[in-house]
Amino acid sequence: MKLADFIAKAKKSTYASGAKPKILEDGFEELSYEERGLHYRDRWKGTNPFGGEEIVKEKDKVIWIMNYYGIVFSIKVESEKVYEFLRKAMNLVSRERPFRGPSHFKEGDFEYFDKSEGTLDRFKGIERILYMDEEVYRLEYHGGKL
Numbered sequence: 750m751k752l753a754d755f756i757a758k759a760k761k762s763t764y765a766s767g768a769k770p771k772i773l774e775d776g777f778e779e780l781s782y783e784e785r786g787l788h789y790r791d792r793w794k795g796t797n798p799f800g801g802e803e804i805v806k807e808k809d810k811v812i813w814i815m816n817y818y819g820i821v822f823s824i825k826v827e828s829e830k831v832y833e834f835l836r837k838a839m840n841l842v843s844r845e846r847p848f849r850g851p852s853h854f855k856e857g858d859f860e861y862f863d864k865s866e867g868t869l870d871r872f873k874g875i876e877r878i879l880y881m882d883e884e885v886y887r888l889e890y891h892g893g894k895l
Contacts, residue, residue, distance in 0.1 A: 750785050752813060752894075753869055756805060756847040758782070759789035765839035777801075797821050797828050803892075811895050813869065815848065819876070819888030826880045834859040834878060835886070848890060849876045870894050 762768070763780035770778035773792070782789045786807060793801025798820035805813040821828040838850035838861040846852065846865065854861040858881045865874030871893035878886035 750787065751844070752787075752805065753844040753847045755784065755787050756789065756803075756813070756869075757842045757844045758784070759805075760791075760803075760842045760847070761840055763789070763791055765836050765842065767836055793817075813892070813894050815890055815892030817888055817890040819886065821886045823880065823883065823885035825883060826885055831859075831878055831880070831886050834861070838863075838878075848872055848874055848892075849888070865890075867893070 759782040762782045768780055770780050773779055777792050777794045779790060779792045781791070788806045789803065790806075791801065791803045793799050798818065800816075800818040802817070803815045804811055821831050834856065837856065838854045841851045841854055842849065843851065846863070847869065848865050849863045850861055852863055860879040860882075861877070862879070863874060863876045865872055867873060873891040874889070876888040876890070877884055
């Protein structure tokens with residue numbers, strides 16, 4: 750299985766699916782997915798703001814990593830509604846852009862934008878959510894192959 754396909758499938762099977770995270774001893778939350786010798790782990794701390802990392806291992810070797818930091822900074826809409834919409838956008842992640850969601854997605858009063866540069870080898874990007882045309886959420890990320 751190609752790495753981009755695996756990452757897209759793992760994201761859809763974890764956070765985007767609404768799966769319940771495991772609470773670790775250090776207070777971090779974690780979701781994981783395994784298939785055909787590849788292991789994906791998404792580990793984060795906090796809800797607003799929050800930060801974390803996604804890691805893909807092949808056997809015991811880390812082959813890909815992404816770090817992220819995000820925040821909901823509006824009182825116009827509840828953070829849980831923002832995260833609910835984010836999961837819908839993340840369900841549209843593709844093998845062509847496996848970092849976050851699609852470049853653009855709109856549903857009702859919410860609108861999602863993701864702008865990235867680079868490839869799986871080395872990338873960075875910014876994910877934003879607007880509610881009624883006002884930015885209410887932002888996440889910055891970066892990473893690449895190791």
